[in-house]
Amino acid sequence: xxxxxxxxxxxxxxxxxxxxxxxxxxxxxxxxxxxxxxxxxxxxxxxxxxxxxxxxxxxxxxxxxxxxxxxxxxxxxxxxxxxxxxxxxxxxxxxxxxxxxxxxxxxxxxxxxxxxxxxxxxxxxxxxxxxxxxxxxxxxxxxxxxxxxxxxxxxxxxxxxxxxxxxxxxxxxx
Ligand code: S3P
Numbered sequence: 001x002x003x004x005x006x007x008x009x010x011x012x013x014x015x016x017x018x019x020x021x022x023x024x025x026x027x028x029x030x031x032x033x034x035x036x037x038x039x040x041x042x043x044x045x046x047x048x049x050x051x052x053x054x055x056x057x058x059x060x061x062x063x064x065x066x067x068x069x070x071x072x073x074x075x076x077x078x079x080x081x082x083x084x085x086x087x088x089x090x091x092x093x094x095x096x097x098x099x100x101x102x103x104x105x106x107x108x109x110x111x112x113x114x115x116x117x118x119x120x121x122x123x124x125x126x127x128x129x130x131x132x133x134x135x136x137x138x139x140x141x142x143x144x145x146x147x148x149x150x151x152x153x154x155x156x157x158x159x160x161x162x163x164x165x166x167x168x169x170x171x172x173x174x
Contacts, residue, residue, distance in 0.1 A: 005174060006077045009166070010096060012087035012149060013104035014139060015123055016114040018159055022104065023081035025163035036081045037068055049083075053124035062089065069095050088145040102166055103149035108139055110155060 009026065011019040020036050027034035038049055041064050045052055052061050065086050072080060073095035080099075086092055087101065106114075112132045115123070128134050150169070154162050 008072065008076055008078045008080055008096065008099040009170065010087065010099045010101045011079075011081045011104060012101060013084070013146065014106070014111060014135075014142065015084040015126070016111045016118065017104035017106050018154055018162065019081040019104055021159045022154075022162045022166070023079050025159055026166055027079035029163060029167055030079065032077055032079050034079050034081075035072065037065060037072075037086055038083045040068060041065070041083075048122075050122050050124050050127075058124075065089065066091055072096065073098075085142070087149070088142055100170055101149045102152050102169070103146045104154050104162065105146075105151050106154050108136055111135055111139070 009030075009032075011023050011026075013019055020039075023036065024034050026032075041052070041061070042048055045064070047055070049061065052064070062085070065083060066089065069086070069089075069092035072078065087096075087103075112135050115126060115135060116131055125138065126134055152162060152165060152169075157165075
């Protein structure tokens with residue numbers, strides 16, 4: 001079923017690295033369908049991620065992510081932007097291993113600035129008295145997990161440039 005040129009393209013990386021923005025641009029360039037796993041979960045659940053965490057707990061949300069990973073692993077030709085922890089779960093990696101997987105990276109100071117500024121997309125994990133401290137702790141905890149994927153630095157690069165870099169990478173390595 002899977003043909004090499006049509007492999008799913010998955011974007012992972014910490015919250016605030018631009019996965020959704022870059023994923024949308026890339027999908028447009030490649031004329032592919034775009035999926036954002038957080039948005040898909042919210043649509044299916046009919047409630048926000050924040051509400052899911054508050055009402056059902058983080059474990060329930062992680063199970064929803066795993067169900068979606070399984071489902072997407074059966075498809076091809078997609079550009080998929082994932083929630084920040086989605087691709088750190090070995091079960092999710094396993095069902096999506098036949099994909100291009102890129103990890104978007106940004107400097108910790110930049111992430112703290114972006115995420116504490118972003119009041120629109122509320123992240124339940126950062127709903128703590130000192131979100132800056134939590135960001136640094138989570139980055140440290142997740143560093144090893146993210147490092148298994150191809151790293152794409154986004155510092156000082158507009159999303160359009162990041163999408164171009166991904167496209168070049170795919171074209172040169174297909
Ligand atoms: C999370 C990241 C969020 C969302 C949820 C948990 C995480 O997605 O899935 O709030 O654990 O890193 P973004 O990375 O798109 O913000």
